[in-house]
Amino acid sequence: MDPLLISRLRNIFDDVHQSVCIVVHTNPDGDAIGSALALYGLMKKIGFEDLQVVAPNSYAAFLHWMPYNEQVIIAKKSEQAANEAIKKAQLLFCLDFNGFSRTDQLAKHLKKSNAFKVMVDHHPSPEAGFDLVFSDPSASSTAELVYEAIESLGLKDLIDQSIAECLYAAIVTDTGSFSFSCNNPRTYDIVAELMRLGIDGAAIQRLIYSTYSLDRMRLLGYCLSEKLKVIDGHQAAYIGLTKQELAGFNHKEGDTEGIVNYALSLKGVNLAAMFIENDDHIKASFRSAGEVNVNLFARLHYEGGGHQNAAGGKVYFGMEEALMHFEALVKKGAHK
Ligand code: 5GP
Numbered sequence: 001m002d003p004l005l006i007s008r009l010r011n012i013f014d015d016v017h018q019s020v021c022i023v024v025h026t027n028p029d030g031d032a033i034g035s036a037l038a039l040y041g042l043m044k045k046i047g048f049e050d051l052q053v054v055a056p057n058s059y060a061a062f063l064h065w066m067p068y069n070e071q072v073i074i075a076k077k078s079e080q081a082a083n084e085a086i087k088k089a090q091l092l093f094c095l096d097f098n099g100f101s102r103t104d105q106l107a108k109h110l111k112k113s114n115a116f117k118v119m120v121d122h123h124p125s126p127e128a129g130f131d132l133v134f135s136d137p138s139a140s141s142t143a144e145l146v147y148e149a150i151e152s153l154g155l156k157d158l159i160d161q162s163i164a165e166c167l168y169a170a171i172v173t174d175t176g177s178f179s180f181s182c183n184n185p186r187t188y189d190i191v192a193e194l195m196r197l198g199i200d201g202a203a204i205q206r207l208i209y210s211t212y213s214l215d216r217m218r219l220l221g222y223c224l225s226e227k228l229k230v231i232d233g234h235q236a237a238y239i240g241l242t243k244q245e246l247a248g249f250n251h252k253e254g255d256t257e258g259i260v261n262y263a264l265s266l267k268g269v270n271l272a273a274m275f276i277e278n279d280d281h282i283k284a285s286f287r288s289a290g291e292v293n294v295n296l297f298a299r300l301h302y303e304g305g306g307h308q309n310a311a312g313g314k315v316y317f318g319m320e321e322a323l324m325h326f327e328a329l330v331k332k333g334a335h336k
């Protein structure tokens with residue numbers, strides 16, 4: 001890591017009496033929560049006492065086993081506590097996002113804050129407004145950057161099993177269990193180090209991926225057998241789920257996570273989409289293979305963004321229209 005950035009970070013870590021807030025993006029995933037909790041664990045060990053973790057909204061139950069999970073303030077549920085944590089912070093860490101708008105209702109508070117703002121992130125095109133920027137789109141995950149920062153600071157000895165578990169879970173989830181975004185030794189070198197600290201990779205894998213409720217499993221079956229559509233001749237597939245359908249399977253946060261990847265697993269498909277109806281919008285998720293750039297596609301057509309092969313966005317009209325609109329975009333080659 002850039003020695004200049006690291007030396008600035010080292011200076012920041014000198015004052016353990018400052019008020020610190022670690023913030024993650026809306027709909028936090030394993031990388032966001034894992035990175036935040038790993039940093040929380042590390043900073044606690046260094047001696048920071050006034051330390052909070054804030055997430056804009058709640059997240060999947062398969063992430064709740066992580067060490068320090070009980071520390072996370074969910075802004076949607078505890079608005080005042082979250083706003084207070086941001087308002088009093090002198091130091092803000094923004095993890096796994098690179099523009100304030102990714103935190104929805106927290107964005108205005110983050111922008112207003114006079115705190116020193118550190119971004120640690122691996123999405124392309126970081127935005128302005130941060131005081132110290134650790135941005136590397138070639139990293140598998142934000143957790144990888146958190147690990148490398150800890151190492152560069154000479155604090156590797158402080159990584160204990162709990163911190164290692166958080167980092168490992170983050171890397172596993174952001175690489176689809178080492179199946180993308182890690183086509184180099186870097187991620188594996190870090191994971192080897194985490195393994196040496198005694199983490200149980202198989203157990204963590206089960207905690208994340210083998211904790212389906214029967215409802216969730218049946219929802220997956222329904223999506224694949226009833227809802228999956230292929231756009232013939234265009235190497236694209238998609239699934240749309242209405243609120244009513246979700247309710248029929250007693251939908252819980254995180255139940256639809258990963259379903260879009262099945263659409264991408266079809267032979268010949270290199271663009272997959274999933275549309276999920278929320279209260280005031282439809283959440284779109286995109287996955288692609290190879291050169292198809294869903295980050296651009298989501299930015300241009302869905303007020304969103306993400307990575308080249310995994311991105312998301314929003315639609316503000318009905319499900320039927322949303323699906324027709326997607327088909328039309330694909331048929332005119334908007335993703336190419
Ligand atoms: P997912 O489809 O799993 O929600 O998100 C996939 C990727 O796209 C993640 O890296 C996530 O951070 C990013 N992403 C999802 N939704 C949005 C959005 O509305 N705006 C932007 N900029 N990125 C998004």
Ligand code: MN
Pocket residue numbers: 031032096122140141142174
């Ligand atoms: Mn990430």
